[in-house]
Amino acid sequence: MRSDDAQYTYRSADCRFGLSIPSSEMKVILRFCVQAGRKETGGILLGRYTQSHDMAVITEVAGPPADSLHRSSFFIRGIKGLQQLLNQLWRRKEYYLGEWHYHPFASASPSGTDEQQMREFASNRALNCPEPVLLIIGGDPNRDWNVKVAVYARNQKRIELSLVTPVT
Numbered sequence: 803m804r805s806d807d808a809q810y811t812y813r814s815a816d817c818r819f820g821l822s823i824p825s826s827e828m829k830v831i832l833r834f835c836v837q838a839g840r841k842e843t844g845g846i847l848l849g850r851y852t853q854s855h856d857m858a859v860i861t862e863v864a865g866p867p868a869d870s871l872h873r874s875s876f877f878i879r880g881i882k883g884l885q886q887l888l889n890q891l892w893r894r895k896e897y898y899l900g901e902w903h904y905h906p907f908a909s910a911s912p913s914g915t916d917e918q919q920m921r922e923f924a925s926n927r928a929l930n931c932p933e934p935v936l937l938i939i940g941g942d943p944n945r946d947w948n949v950k951v952a953v954y955a956r957n958q959k960r961i962e963l964s965l966v967t968p969v970t
């Protein structure tokens with residue numbers, strides 16, 4: 803596999819949920835993390851589902867909207883420009899699939915605020931995504947970063963996904 807085609811693939815233990823993200827888009831996320839310094843940041847994950855609907859295939863990531871709130875221990879994603887972006891993507895048959903977050907030099911586990919927001923996004927009609935994924939980068943984005951991925955399906959506990967294909 804050429805390195806520019808490399809994908810990170812994550813799956814739930816029961817294989818009902820998955821996420822794949824090209825390493826090029828993971829690099830885009832890491833660049834946003836480096837820019838954010840000691841503050842949290844985040845954005846949205848865009849792409850499509852496989853036909854069997856068991857895998858969210860990320861094709862593009864977006865950075866924090868201008869009205870987002872960045873703090874050292876939380877991040878509230880803004881909405882400025884989001885609807886226009888979703889409309890543009892929709893024409894290419896690409897959709898909102900979930901969120902990404904950065905927890906600077908900290909654990910990649912979701913915070914209470916994260917969990918609450920994901921539940922809200924799951925029932926947000928404009929987003930039209932009942933099972934959004936949350937990808938969190940923890941640690942140092944320049945070297946020993948780590949990732950946690952989970953799905954928030956309505957009326958269910960968080961479903962964790964784990965890495966199945968390390969990038970070569």
Ligand SMILES: [Zn+2]
Pocket residue numbers: 876877903904905912913916938
């Ligand atoms: Zn967070």
